[in-house]
Each structure stands twice: as C-alpha cells, then as structure tokens.
Amino acid sequence: MKTLIVNADDFGLCEGVNAAILDAYATGSLSSTTLLVNGNSAAAAAQLARQHPGLGVGLHFNLTLGRPSADPQEIGSLLLPGGEFPARGALARRLMLGRVSSAQLTAEFDAQLAAFSRLGLVPSHIDSHQHVHAFPQVFDVLAQVCAERSLPLRQPWVARPSGAHPRLGRALRTGLLACMNARNQRRWQGRLRSNEAFTSVFDLGAMPSRLDASHYRTLLGAAQAFPCELMVHLSRRPDDVAGLTRIGDVSHAEWQCLSEGVLAGVIAEQGWQLRSYRDAFDEGKC
Template identity: 40%
Template sequence: MKLIVNADDFGYSKGVNLGIVEAHVEGIVTSATTMMNMPGVEHAFRLAAENPKLGMGIHLVLTCGAPLESHVPTLTDSSGKFCRGQAHLEDVSPEEVEREFTAQLERFFRMGRRPTHIDSHHHVHAREAILPIVLRLAERHSLPVRYPWAFETERGEHTPKVRTTESFSARFYGDDVSVESLIGIIDGLSGSSSAEIMSHPAYVDEELLTGSSYARQRTRELQILTAPEVKEYIKQKRVQLVTFNEIG
C-alpha cells in the first residue's frame, strides 16, 4: 500500500509549522497542506524549502482567518474575517468562493512552488455546493484532490477525472488518539492500493492556543506520529510512505 500521512494547517503558526516538520523528519508524515491566508505561511514555505522530501499541498480556507480577496461579503462577518463555523456556507456565493480559492492558489504559485494536491480546512471542499468548484480548479491545474466522498457527498456521473487516493481516513483526531489507534487505522486501510491519513501535529504556541479549539491534542498527535512503534509497524508491513506526487 502507498500511504500518504498528511499534516493539515501548515502555515497556521510557527508552532504548528515546527511540529509538522518534526513529524516529517522524525516520524511518518510525508505531506502537509498550507493555509495561504494565515500568518505563518511564509515561515512554512521557508521550512518546506529546507525539507524537500515533504510534499506541500494547499489547504483551501473558508472558515478561519481573513480572505485574500477584498470583496466576498457572503463569506465574511462584520470584521471582514471569514465567518466561523459552517452554517454560512449554505448560502455563499459560488462566484465568491471560486474567486477566493483562486486567490489562494495564485498566492501559492507566486511563492515559487506548485502544490502537490488540494484539500480544505474543515473539509469544506466536500460540501455539495463547493465540491464542483474545487474539482474544476483541480482539473484546470492538473492537481490531485483529497478524497472528498468520504464525507457528505457522493461521486456523481459528471465528476471530472481528478486524481485521488483509493481510501481516506480522518479518524486520527480527537482526545483518544494513541499509538494503537493509529496502527489500527493503518491496518484498516491496508486493502487499498493508495490511502491518506489526515493528521494535525504541532507545538502549541500562543496563536494556536488562543485561535483553535483543537490545540493541546496536537502535541499528542506529534508524539504518536514520531513513535518508534509506529515506524516499526510500517516497516514490518512494508507500507510505502509517499506524497500525492507518487499516486496514479
């Protein structure tokens, strides 16, 4: 099995960035996806340049921080930041979503790199109204997409032919993650030719502690993703750790 272990939220803060890089260098993380609208994004790109084996995709954002586009009123609150939660996504303007996602992608390209793939913060790309926009952008730029049909949408007859993994797991998340649970997730995916596991390793800094409800749990994820038992299990099972560049 080819396995991608992706760390979400690259660029959120320096603490998140440093945790992700450690989970890559010392552990099993092979890939990260970057929030182009967050304050740690330039730091993330510098770290990625120092660690060329780390795949670097884009983490499209509609629910955290501020947009890159200046006039997207259906996406923002009175302060000009993205609305929190996802209730507002029921009534967003598709045109505004596409403009904002395009701006985030264009900023990534301006940083001098090509993303390995597309996914999204809080899985917004899997929403029925937003998925066609993401698939259209993915097809335009020939980019793979995190498997969206594991969430709330179904593969339709007119789905563009974008690359993705055969399987995806978001189960490595929460207060109860452990070495045993991660090994169980990997074992459960072993029947797939390619799979992705989502993760959120980090060091907790002030930005993360005050900005995210999922903060201290990330240090536990970092400990597990670098655990010798996990690395040994992957070696014994001959799991091939890869990035999205290496899936068919």
C-alpha cells in the same frame, strides 16, 4: 501498490505547528502537508518547504479562519460584516440555504492559489480546512480547477474502523459527510485524481488520553483501497494553537507519536509505501 499518504494539515498556522510538521517529516512518519496561505506563519512555512523539497506541500483551502486572500468587497457572500471568514457552522448554513456565490468561491480559490504561488511553491494537491470542500457547491468549484490542472484533490472518505464508537454528534456529521462524498464522487468520477481511502484519529470515536501504535494499527489496518491518506494534525504544545483550533490536545498527542517514530514503525510493520500526492499515482489505481 499499498500506498499511504500521511498529510499534516495546517502548515503555516503558527510556528509550533510548522516545527512539529518538520519533526515528523524527519522521522519518516510524514510525507505531505497542506499550507494555509493566510496563516500567521505561512511565509515561514514556505521557507521550510523550500529547504525540504522531498516534502509534498499542497494548498489547504480555507473558508473558516482569518481573512481572505481575495478583495473582501468582491466576495461578500463568504464573509462576516468585519471582513473575516465565518465559523464552519455558519458557512454550512449559508451553503445549504443557497446564499453563497459560486463565482465568489472561484475568486477566493484563485486568490489562494495565487498567494501560494507568490510564496514560491507549486501545490502537490488540494484539500481544505475543516473539510469545507466536501460541500457540493465548494467541491464543484475546486474540482473544476483541479481537473483542468491535473491537481489531485482530497476525498475525505468516512472510515469506520473496528471497535470505534463515535458519539452521536460525530456520527451525524460523518453521516452527512458520507452523503456529500457519494454525490461528489458520482459527479466527478473519472475526471479527478483523488485518494481512494481516508482516515484520521477522529475515526477512533472517543479520543484516548494518549495515542500509541495500537491506534494507528487500527486505523491503517482497516484501509482497503489505495492510495490511502492518513490525515494528522501536529503541534509541539497544546497551547501553540490556542485560539486557532480546538484540537490542541489531539495535535500534541499526534506530534508525540510521529516525532518519536511510532507511526513510522507501524508503516513499516504493515508494509505501506509512503508517498506524497506528487508520486502516489505513479503506480496502481488512479
């Protein structure tokens, strides 16, 4: 089955993101989201999720923004001296130098799952903020728990749609991501439920000044495996996420397309079956 999961990251980040995600869900452009349990508006997001039970809600595992869910004194290898998570680059260096404890990663993952449960929700799947779970050490920790609990885990596959010309820095990052994905697949093949393809507007290369249906046609038209996940980021205004993420303009542009039904039109036009991670594996390849 030509199955598509449209997942909005960062549910709970702030009120503007929460509202934008519900706007997109109302137009039939979105089926899934993932919740930051330490986000400023996590409790409000959970309340919205309970009011919209058809929306799949997973855990957006986070190691690079804000404060942890576990006791900071027990997970020092993951934190800055002030008790906050480091930026992604600093985390990557620690992981590559072997300075992160797998036991502490497990403790933080368990704590975020527990926080998710306290919000009154059951996760539909797991992914991560800024794809930090693609790093093999992190992936192994999450994959072990996901395999034991039959929780789907996002694979952030690298897409290369026709005509895309990424800048050098982006190309180098996606090359590293592709290598890590290949390793993770080899190690965990047959033991996890995951999306078989993945894309987002970042695969377009240089971001256009305004998104429209043609951009989503390009991204989705290139998908050759299913289920495919289209990752989106949404905010009603660019400055809603100021100080929290650097992609405010992108998330606002995506919100405009999804809230106006532009993506829903492309989904119907291309014959996709829109699903969440809760039911994406009912038919077809798992």
